[in-house]
Amino acid sequence: MSKNIQATPVASISEAARAFVAKPRKMLIDGDWVDAISGKTLSTFDPSNGDAITTVPAAAGADIDAAVRAARRAFQSAEWRNLRPVDRELLLLRLADEIEARGDEFSELECLDNGKSLVLARRVDLKNTVEFLRYIAGWATKIEGSTIDVSLPRPRDGTYFAYTRKEPIGVVGAIIPWNFPLMMAAWKIGPALATGCTIVLKPAEETPLTALLLGELIEKVGYPRGVVNIVTGTGIDAGAPLAAHPGIDKIAFTGSTEVGKLVGKAAMDNMTRASLELGGKSPVIVLEDADPHAVISGAASAIFFNQGQACTAGSRLYVHKRLFDQVIGGIADKAAKMKLGSGLDPATQIAPLISERQRDRVWSYIEAGKAQGARAVAGAARPDNSGYFVEPTVFVDADQKMRIVQEEIFGPVLVAIPFEDVNEVTEMANDSPYGLGASIWSHDLSKIHRLIPRIRAGTVWVNCHNMIDPALPFGGFKQSGIGREMGRAVIDMYTENKSVCMAI
Ligand code: NDP
Numbered sequence: 099m100s101k102n103i104q105a106t107p108v109a110s111i112s113e114a115a116r117a118f119v120a121k122p123r124k125m126l127i128d129g130d131w132v133d134a135i136s137g138k139t140l141s142t143f144d145p146s147n148g149d150a151i152t153t154v155p156a157a158a159g160a161d162i163d164a165a166v167r168a169a170r171r172a173f174q175s176a177e178w179r180n181l182r183p184v185d186r187e188l189l190l191l192r193l194a195d196e197i198e199a200r201g202d203e204f205s206e207l208e209c210l211d212n213g214k215s216l217v218l219a220r221r222v223d224l225k226n227t228v229e230f231l232r233y234i235a236g237w238a239t240k241i242e243g244s245t246i247d248v249s250l251p252r253p254r255d256g257t258y259f260a261y262t263r264k265e266p267i268g269v270v271g272a273i274i275p276w277n278f279p280l281m282m283a284a285w286k287i288g289p290a291l292a293t294g295c296t297i298v299l300k301p302a303e304e305t306p307l308t309a310l311l312l313g314e315l316i317e318k319v320g321y322p323r324g325v326v327n328i329v330t331g332t333g334i335d336a337g338a339p340l341a342a343h344p345g346i347d348k349i350a351f352t353g354s355t356e357v358g359k360l361v362g363k364a365a366m367d368n369m370t371r372a373s374l375e376l377g378g379k380s381p382v383i384v385l386e387d388a389d390p391h392a393v394i395s396g397a398a399s400a401i402f403f404n405q406g407q408a409c410t411a412g413s414r415l416y417v418h419k420r421l422f423d424q425v426i427g428g429i430a431d432k433a434a435k436m437k438l439g440s441g442l443d444p445a446t447q448i449a450p451l452i453s454e455r456q457r458d459r460v461w462s463y464i465e466a467g468k469a470q471g472a473r474a475v476a477g478a479a480r481p482d483n484s485g486y487f488v489e490p491t492v493f494v495d496a497d498q499k500m501r502i503v504q505e506e507i508f509g510p511v512l513v514a515i516p517f518e519d520v521n522e523v524t525e526m527a528n529d530s531p532y533g534l535g536a537s538i539w540s541h542d543l544s545k546i547h548r549l550i551p552r553i554r555a556g557t558v559w560v561n562c563h564n565m566i567d568p569a570l571p572f573g574g575f576k577q578s579g580i581g582r583e584m585g586r587a588v589i590d591m592y593t594e595n596k597s598v599c600m601a602i
Contacts, residue, residue, distance in 0.1 A: 533556060
């Protein structure tokens with residue numbers, strides 16, 4: 099039996115957000131708001147009902163080329179290069195203030211374009227964006243090299259003075275996905291601007307709106323022309339030429355592992371530096387002594403947060419046999435009670451997925467799970483609605499080889515497997531091509547500390563999941579990517595090391 103879905107009219111968004119989508123949008127190249135050279139456009143859709151919202155330019159190779167040239171000119175301009183670190187810090191702080199002041203508009207546009215809950219857009223996307231920009235602003239004044247005592251043969255009556263400088267890497271190409279559009283834009287633009295780089299950003303074709311509003315504020319706070327360029331278009335027509343452009347010095351990509359590999363290979367042809375934040379299939383490991391009530395709510399939110407459209411979604415749940423029935427019963431019960439609806443409805447707990455394509459993709463995994471013998475104890479029914487909804491679904495009777503255990507689904511689909519001992523669960527948790535995140539649920543400090551180093555993942559949470567902080571490096575082991583975002587680590591991703599050796 100599928101759930102009843104309430105439709106909330108779009109009229110409940112503010113005048114400002116409505117005005118933003120009331121006309122076709124343009125993209126930002128070299129300080130000008132322009133159409134694509136071809137004149138072609140793309141529509142963006144409201145996932146709660148499939149209606150078109152507005153159009154954006156459909157950029158292609160020539161537009162990308164213009165944006166990269168603008169970013170190069172800006173990178174070399176005295177106006178940008180001579181800005182003091184403290185001025186770069188101040189610009190980013192002002193940008194954060196402006197975004198915060200327009201927070202309602204950003205959250206509403208995100209909700210409209212991505213489909214996500216407005217509450218989540220405010221509490222997670224907007225809040226993280228503002229806090230991240232404030233955090234990374236501080237790094238602009240804290241970029242340091244070191245002095246090094248070298249052992250070279252000394253010149254007569256002389257010696258050497260050697261040191262390293264960290265210099266901006268140059269022109270950055272950034273390609274981002276649709277699951278946290280504003281936040282992902284900030285995660286790329288923030289470190290680029292803090293370190294003195296310039297950037298060409300391509301948002302996902304499904305969610306270009308908040309990046310374009312961000313572009314308006316970037317202009318408003320006074321960034322020189324060409325420092326930030328925002329190009330809209332498809333992955334094939336705009337993303338691929340950006341990744342392969344010989345005029346960029348670094349590509350920063352977030353998205354699927356499949357496309358990440360293409361981007362990485364294209365970058366390598368030009369020896370372009372690349373950081374890749376890719377897919378995940380994060381295990382949630384519940385040891386025998388865990389508090390089942392905390393696990394039920396923690397594991398449910400680990401997977402159902404943002405409709406499961408998070409690279410760190412806790413999509414594989416491994417529960418000790420003693421707790422398995424209680425925990426799965428509790429999560430299934432929660433899933434069955436979750437309210438599906440438009441993101442604009444404050445009571446909504448499961449909003450639509452991003453697109454028809456993504457809904458069908460997730461649905462094909464649900465079918466594959468059933469066909470391979472897994473049993474759904476919640477969800478797995480198709481909602482009868484024009485929006486892109488998928489019911490929160492929980493599978494049991496699964497084994498490690500099934501597609502629903504091995505592949506990234508990127509939807510509200512959980513698969514649960516029981517275990518008996520820690521070695522067995524460690525092996526299952528690591529039996530994945532991915533290694534982005536993992537969580538351990540227990541109060542046994544000794545077991546937890548012994549398990550953490552054995553988990554092959556970029557982040558391990560304990561008694562929590564999906565906790566992302568601007569100061570904590572974030573990124574993947576294995577096929578979950580290369581490089582780290584946030585923290586001190588991200589500064590290394592946007593700078594080159596220069597060694598200087600002077601005979602004095
Ligand atoms: P993609 O990896 O295709 O998209 C991410 C970004 O890459 C988008 O801006 C996209 O543009 C762009 N892109 C697509 N093809 C190319 C290309 N050949 N060269 C350069 N850039 C390109 O993710 P999808 O949106 O297709 O989602 C598919 C699956 O990927 C999801 O089901 C999920 O499993 C995974 N995914 C993982 C994410 C993560 O954070 N780990 C985020 C998003 C998706 P455009 O949108 O215009 O195609």
